[in-house]
Amino acid sequence: MSSHKTAFFNHIAQTSDAPIGLEIEYARGPFFYTTDGKRYTDFISGIAVSSLGHSHPEVVQAVQDQAAKHMHVMVYGEFIQKPQSELAQLLASQLPDNLQRIYFVNSGTEANEGALKLAKKATGRRKLVAFRDSYHGDTHGALSVTGRDVYRDPYLPLLPDVTFLSFNAYDELNLIDTQTACVIMEPIQGEGGIIPADADWLKAVRKRCSDVGALLIFDEIQSGMGRTGELFAFMHYNVVPDILCMAKALGGGMPIGAFASSDHIFEAFKYNPPLNHVTTFGGHPVSAAAAHASLSVILRDNLPERAKLIENEVREVLKSDHIAEIRGKGAMLGMQLKSYEQTERVVNVCMRKGVLLGWTLHSNTLIRLAPPLTIPMDVLKDTLHTIIQAVEENPPD
Ligand code: PLP
Numbered sequence: 370m371s372s373h374k375t376a377f378f379n380h381i382a383q384t385s386d387a388p389i390g391l392e393i394e395y396a397r398g399p400f401f402y403t404t405d406g407k408r409y410t411d412f413i414s415g416i417a418v419s420s421l422g423h424s425h426p427e428v429v430q431a432v433q434d435q436a437a438k439h440m441h442v443m444v445y446g447e448f449i450q451k452p453q454s455e456l457a458q459l460l461a462s463q464l465p466d467n468l469q470r471i472y473f474v475n476s477g478t479e480a481n482e483g484a485l486k487l488a489k490k491a492t493g494r495r496k497l498v499a500f501r502d503s504y505h506g507d508t509h510g511a512l513s514v515t516g517r518d519v520y521r522d523p524y525l526p527l528l529p530d531v532t533f534l535s536f537n538a539y540d541e542l543n544l545i546d547t548q549t550a551c552v553i554m555e556p557i558q559g560e561g562g563i564i565p566a567d568a569d570w571l572k573a574v575r576k577r578c579s580d581v582g583a584l585l586i587f588d589e590i591q592s593g594m595g596r597t598g599e600l601f602a603f604m605h606y607n608v609v610p611d612i613l614c615m616a617k618a619l620g621g622g623m624p625i626g627a628f629a630s631s632d633h634i635f636e637a638f639k640y641n642p643p644l645n646h647v648t649t650f651g652g653h654p655v656s657a658a659a660a661h662a663s664l665s666v667i668l669r670d671n672l673p674e675r676a677k678l679i680e681n682e683v684r685e686v687l688k689s690d691h692i693a694e695i696r697g698k699g700a701m702l703g704m705q706l707k708s709y710e711q712t713e714r715v716v717n718v719c720m721r722k723g724v725l726l727g728w729t730l731h732s733n734t735l736i737r738l739a740p741p742l743t744i745p746m747d748v749l750k751d752t753l754h755t756i757i758q759a760v761e762e763n764p765p766d
Pocket residue numbers: 416476477478479481504505506507555559560588589590591592616617
């Protein structure tokens with residue numbers, strides 16, 4: 370065992386008893402390379418992060434330039450820092466009128482924490498509504514609105530006054546009421562098993578929130594930044610949230626998150642008392658510079674369109690009686706198989722052949738298909754052939 374591997378197992382806090390444990394040498398484009406000289410195609414993009422592929426040269430350049438100019442200088446929100454301002458301006462240019470003000474944080478879960486606090490303070494209400502099988506992160510607030518008991522139970526009590534509704538079900542929408550501060554949801558549930566909201570139902574959620582004065586929060590931490598074929602998934606639906614959360618691919622491989630809302634709603638963070646929601650590192654200048662470079666590439670190279678081409682190719686090649694369904698939009702797709710054992714075999718066979726696939730958190734029969742949006746077509750075709758071969762050779766039991 371290499372000394373790094375020994376240190377990993379002896380000193381890095383573990384999150385399961387079965388980490389993948391590949392030792393990374395370097396990563397470029399759709400591939401990463403391990404210290405034993407193997408190359409893997411990253412078909413999950415570091416869980417929906419590396420949409421531009423690994424170490425995109427324009428992002429690397431932006432990181433190097435900004436690190437040489439300055440790194441951390443002051444807690445968030447006090448000094449004017451060019452990378453943050455440029456990023457906010459570019460993001461705002463792509464967002465509707467009511468999402469023109471942006472608060473930068475460090476991660477997805479922090480974006481959701483901030484959004485929940487903002488909704489409570491802006492409305493003066495306390496009730497939170499969320500959905501079964503959602504995933505919003507692992508801090509206490511985000512976990513409180515995550516809809517899966519097995520992850521929540523060890524940490525109870527969590528936030529009080531959270532009501533869970535079934536996704537895509539109309540009959541419970543009346544539980545969104547005049548006590549409700551906000552409804553938090555993923556327009557396409559990611560960890561729940563890549564489940565898109567029905568278009569009419571999402572409109573009904575929007576209408577119910579507007580009718581009772583509850584704020585609608587879209588967690589687009591996984592579905593954002595072009596992955597679904599639009600810059601944000603809400604753009605497919607023509608349903609605009611009151612607060613939009615993003616992270617993961619936002620930083621082009623660097624850690625950064627954000628939540629966007631209106632001037633009016635964000636007033637709540639300025640007063641009573643001032644500084645009631647602050648962060649030291651939120652919108653770190655190096656991450657912000659990386660995010661600006663990344664978003665510039667996404668827009669210039671029209672990567673949402675590439676996500677659509679990827680979807681077409683995946684749906685074309687991954688056809689088999691052993692597959693129950695391909696679900697999702699753009700390059701946020703899931704391959705629903707028919708048993709856990711079959712799923713495990715397919716993932717393991719692909720891994721041996723140099724293709725990294727994975728599960729979503731709440732499902733053990735769904736394989737996540739989320740390649741970098743920049744994956745060259747020949748690499749995509751080869752990878753899909755490896756996957757379909759593995760499926761054909763591994764029928765359900
Ligand atoms: N929200 C969604 C929809 C996610 O998929 C994730 C992470 O997978 C999070 C929130 C949490 O983000 P982070 O891990 O950056 O805290």
